[in-house]
Structure formats: structure tokens, C-alpha cells
Amino acid sequence: MKKIKKPTGLNRSHYNVVLVHGWLSTPRHHWFPWLQKKLRAMGFQVLAPAMPQAIKPDKDKWLAKLEKTVAPLDPAKTILVGHSLGVPxxxxxxxxxxxxxxxxxxxxxxLARQIPYLDKIATGYDMDFDWKRLPRKAKLWTVxxxxxxxIVPIKESRWIxxxxxxxxxxxxxxxxxxxxxxxxxLKDVLTAITCNQNLSQEIKQNIKCVSGRPLELPRALNQIIKFLK
Structure with a gap:
């Protein structure tokens, strides 16, 4: 299986989107190819690493791969998108x-806590998160x-x-x-990326806010206030 190579010479002036797939998946599955194409056309730099051993994920190996992918990037200009096991x-x-x-x-x-079959399909995902500090690690969150x-009950995302x-x-x-x-x-993901934050003019000139859903006024205000803090 051919892996997607990380591009060299990353331009820190651009906004980066890093896509993290889930179990039994690759960057070529589901809505990932569509999202990559849309974002690149808008001027985003997209990285979609192929996680090792997707048939039996090991948390330490997946985390090491993701850390290596984001290491050259400016966090303040980097958007992380995860699906399924890519979320934890x-x-x-x-x-x-x-x-x-x-x-x-x-x-x-x-998911971000144990569910019945998790230990049968993956190793190392103890789901031990510090929920007091974790919310401060990103300016914006979309769930x-x-x-x-x-596969993953909606109550898990409610918890997150x-x-x-x-x-x-x-x-x-x-x-x-x-x-x-x-x-x-999956238009909601594109909406979250393009409509819920202040992007530079360089990116904005290539974007029409791709809204898959109308944003509720209180939600939009809360996101903007959080972003500007």
C-alpha cells in the first residue's frame, strides 16, 4: 500500500490542515479525498498521513506518526481533523x-473513553485525558x-x-x-474549517464560506469570542 509522503519545504505563511483517519482506513477512504481536494483548491496546505497498522492500531505508533507530521508546522496556523480513532x-x-x-x-x-470493543481492535488507548487542561490546547473546537x-454511539461525542x-x-x-x-x-467539516474562524486575506480570496448548515448566532458568537481570546 503506497503511503502519502509528507511534503518538504512547508510554508509557514499558509494555513495547514492535518487529517487523521481511523481504524481500517487510509487517507484515501470515505470523505477524506473530497475534503483534501476542496481545501487544496482554496489554498490550504493539507497533510494526510497514512497511520501505521490501521488494521490493529497502536496508540504510541499513531501518536509518533502524528507528532512527526505536525512537528514542522506552526500550531497557530494548523487545523487538526480527526475521524473515529483519529479523534483520541x-x-x-x-x-x-x-x-x-x-x-x-x-x-x-x-470517542475519548473506553467502549466495549476498543481493546479488541487497538492497543494503548487508555483514554486518560486531563479535561481541565485539554480545552486550552486549541483556540477552537468542533465536535x-x-x-x-x-459504531461509536453519539453519546461519546456528547461526552467529548x-x-x-x-x-x-x-x-x-x-x-x-x-x-x-x-x-x-462531509460538508459540516468544510463548514467548520472555512466559516468558524478568522482566516488571512490570502486564504479568504480563494474561499466562499462553504456552509453546509446555518450557524446559530449564539454558537457563532461563542466561537468568535473564544478565537479572539
């Missing part, structure tokens, strides 16, 4: 991180989940959103957002 991997990264806050973390169909998810002191975006009638259920696009 991002949370582990942020928990260890010292320094400037990351720009934004978008967590899709994720997205389908209310018909048969509550601990991160943010809102949960619910996709009505949707499952785990996989290609096996016909999901090759």
Missing part, C-alpha cells in the same frame, strides 16, 4: 503539546457526530463536547460517515 489520537497529541495553541480541532465520530452511528466546553453538531439520520454507507462528502 489528536487528543493525545494535544495533551502532550507544549507551546502555542493549535488553531482548531475538528473531531468527527470520535460532529451522526445520530444513527452504529461537554468536556471541551463546546457545542455538538449533530447530523440527523447519519451514521459513522463512511463510504460503505455512501458518504464521500
Amino acid at each position: 489520537t489528536i487528543l493525545y497529541l494535544l495533551q502532550k503539546h507544549r507551546g502555542r495553541k493549535f488553531r482548531h480541532a475538528v473531531l468527527v465520530s470520535g 460532529i457526530h451522526g445520530d444513527q452511528d452504529p 463536547a461537554r468536556n471541551l466546553q463546546t457545542k455538538l453538531w449533530v447530523e440527523k439520520g447519519q451514521g459513522h460517515f463512511t463510504q460503505y454507507r455512501g458518504v464521500f462528502k
